[in-house]
Amino acid sequence: LSTGGSKKFEEDFLAAHNAYRKQHGAPPLRLSRELCQSAQKWVRGKTGNEPVDSWYSEIKNYNFGNPGFAGNTGHFTQVVWKDSKEVGVGVATDGKGLFFVVGQYNPAGNITNHGVLFFIGLVLPPPNIALIHGPKQF
Template identity: 50%
Template structure:
């Protein structure tokens, strides 16, 4: 079976890359949730064992990623964010072509966990989010997926940044 990668640099950069994109869209920074990390790690390991990219359909928001080699944390989030090119801010809503992007910037989401599993040739990365994004109730996309350049309406910590925590996968 594959091996688990415990790399605090990976999850810290995963969080930082999310937060850089979220800031552009007026969304508050995400904090690391260790329970989400455990769940995401379990799912990443399962995906590696079955060699199939699919969602867990659990209680969390979720993005999944697959690479033929090692995964780059920044490129993983960038690949999800790149779906912005297909998102229509004039007609907000969910599509299968933009769901990863909308979860990354979903304003009401405030916690993330990341899991990564690889066998050296194949890598699966799972991001899980609370509260989940991509809620299709009336007005939710308009309130949660803001165009780049939107003004933030949350209060940062006194230092101006949210603290970094790592998953420390076990």
């Protein structure tokens, strides 16, 4: 595997996070060199916004009327987790076009064993959608 996140990749990764977080009333993250190095250890052509866009697309499965963790929304909830302040990114490729991206957050969000109440006020809907019962279609 080839490894190493470029400065441009890291900037795109951070900008994509902060654009989505802004839509949910969460403050912007800062890029953490320590978390980037830690994430890179996990993953030993693509842009930094692509994995974040993919993770954010899980919003279509999230039920704001019944908040909590689900396997098909965990990336989304971490991207917009209001209390996270820093993010780090690591990237690797197999040389055949397959990329692996790891994001690490501080403080970490969407911890599954904290229960539903842990999500209230930390995963906010974008202000331009009406809340409905059940997943919102985007």
